[in-house]
Amino acid sequence: MRVFIQFLILGVSGLILAGCDASTDQRAADNRGFVFCGPGQPTTFNPQLTDGGLTADTLSSQLYDRLLRLNPKTYQPEPMLAKSWEVSEDGKTYTFSLRRGVAFHRSVQFTPSRYLNADDVVFSFRRLIDNNHPYHPVSGGQYPWFDSMDFSGLLKDVKALDTYRVQFTLSRPDVSFLSTLATNFSVILSKEYADQLLTAGTPEKIDTYPVGTGPFALAEFQPREFIRLRRHWQYWQGPAPMEQVVFDVSTRGTGTLAKMLTGECDVLASPVASQLPVVVDDKRFHLSSQTGMNVAFISLNTRHPALSEVEVRQAINLAIDRNALLSSVYYGTGAPATSLLPPMSWAYDPNSQTEYNPKLAAALLAKAGYRQGFSVDLTVPMKPTAFNPSPRKTAELIQADLGAIGIRVNIIPEKTVNRVAIREGDDAHDMVLTGWVADNGDPDTFLRPLLTCNAKFTGWNMSNWCNRYFDQKLNEAIATEDTEARKALYIEAQTILNRRMPVVPLAHGIQHQVRDASLKGLTMTPFGADSFADVSRGR
Missing domain, CATH: 3.90.76.10 (Dipeptide-binding Protein; Domain 1)
Known part of the structure; x- marks a missing residue:
């Protein structure tokens, strides 16, 4: 795999880069391709079948x-x-x-x-x-x-x-x-x-041999090794400058940061915050950052005896030190969440606040009848994401914060949250550390899939929370084209969430991308990778 990628970068492999010869000018050689390194393994090439990941976030805009x-x-x-x-x-x-x-x-x-x-x-x-x-x-x-x-x-x-x-x-x-x-x-x-x-x-x-109309088509896929896309010469907006793009999805050998430093990767998608100091001052690379339309939060199962109490849910919210979380997990690259909606959303409530007050949290627990606290499980998917670069560390900080007010948290590692079980009414989970990345700029894409009554039947409403007044506000908001009226309704909906607290917002992550400084036309969006149709190399 390493030899494959090195040959692609050098532009000398006749197998990988068809038509390469010694007389080809430098610009043509540079535009033969680039290597994209990022997390994730595709289980399908059809984004309709996914809820995110490499296929939806990056491949979709290339193939379709x-x-x-x-x-x-x-x-x-x-x-x-x-x-x-x-x-x-x-x-x-x-x-x-x-x-x-x-x-x-x-x-x-x-x-x-x-x-x-x-x-x-x-x-x-x-x-x-x-x-x-x-x-x-x-x-x-x-x-x-x-x-x-x-x-x-x-x-x-x-x-x-x-x-x-x-x-x-x-x-x-x-x-x-x-x-x-x-x-x-x-x-x-x-x-x-x-x-x-x-x-x-x-x-x-x-779904496994995709055919779309995008700027690139699937040429080759070696599971757990690489994906190679070739240029679509008949693309309706004109053929892309690059002949091909290779996605390094291998899990063996050196890590992605090491591959970036040794020239095996041209693009490093979603580097973790702790890696940024290594590349930020290196003139070989360009670091792009984008405020993300995302949120990390804790979903509280409102069917749990203790978590069914509003005061308990409010106590959990007050007991979490978000500044410590941002410092230790996000390395200062995130923002504290006061709502599920990020500040860049046009419907964000600027008056929403998040307070760290463990003393008040303990008082609310006592008021709810849990002066001695209680035990609760926290399910934690282990995969790093744009909204949570280190779920395990986040869980441990939450565990310590809640322990300080008497709530004993058992961390349950889990690769993925079983939404099928949740959809079928399985109450095995107590709290789930999770998050959400919006796929468009409309605020409805945050609130409706996660918290409406109908969402309980999809497995996404992990709080098992249903509030008809909240649903009414969302339904009124999508029925009018008056933006100011919509914003007022979404603010009312956020007020309901802040009072009832079925979820505890934690932080909004900032998306990062590192690329070779010679690459031009590579852009970021808050919703995933943009098309590579205009990517080229410049000297």
Whole structure:
């Protein structure tokens, strides 16, 4: 693997970089490719089947396009595969006009006979919402991100009006719908490819041998080693400067920081905060930072005897020293969370506050009848994330803080939180250290999937909390296009959360990315990696 990547960087491997010879000029050699190093192993190449990770956060924007994309400055939806759209007066019908001449990838498995059309859009979304669709159960039949927001309950129907017009019909008005279509999850697949695979009896290949319209296509995948993408020459926005991109997903050998320092990586995605001092003053590298649309929090199971008491939940919130957390875990690169919504959200409540007051916390415990404290389990996924660079260390700090007021915390390491068990009503968890990364700029994407009554049935509402007044505020907010009215409603919803405290917000992480200084056009967004379609090298 190391030899493979070194040859890619040097631009001398005839196997990896086809067409390389001694007469090629330096710029052409530089633009043959770059190596992207980051955490995670893909379990699928279809982001519809995931709730995050490498596939949704990074690969999606390379392999696929969406109807809409988010403007990098305003975070508002703008045209992508859809060149325009109309919305009915009742806010329930959206009609999109598609671009013409958009080509799908060619591969060993598939040679497209036509350009993208309305049938592809209908297929991509009907698979998600129609239990009787032949592709709905393929690859497990779970669509976690869409399930978290009750997408099948929102999208009533999608149909082709003609070759290049598609109509979506909603069950209720939802002004966040356009933002949903702009996320990295809402990708457009090829119906022609799907039909071919279904006839061959291999429908699952649509998710493991992907075909999209993005700037790059899958060329090779060696599990736990590397993913190689090749340039899509017929990309509708013009071919990318780079011939290929290699994702180093190996887990053996030196760590990613060491690979960056030795030149085996051109890009280091999501370096942990403790690694930043090593690269920040090195002129070979460029460090980019982006305030993240994310939050780390503790989910409190409101069915637990002690945690069912509001005073106990408020006591837990008051007992946690967030400044110590930011210093020890985030190394000063995060911000304390006073709400689930980060400060960069347009609906953030500037009056929300978080107090560290262990004395008041102990008094609230006594008031709730727990003067002697109690024991509780804290489930802790071990994987570092943008919102929590060291979950284990965070858990230990929480354990110490709560221990100081008499709450004895047992840390339960877990690779992943079992949302299926939670969805089916399993109350085995007491508290869960978790977090959320928004996939668009709308505040609804934070609050609805995590805390509404319907979210209890998706496994994302790990607090098992249901407040009809809170749900009412969110439903009113997505039914109006008046931004100021929406903001007022979201602030009311945040006030309810601050009083009832089903979750304890901890911190908002800052996203970092280190790249070789010669790379140009590599951008970051709060929602995941942007397209590599404009990445090149400059000397």
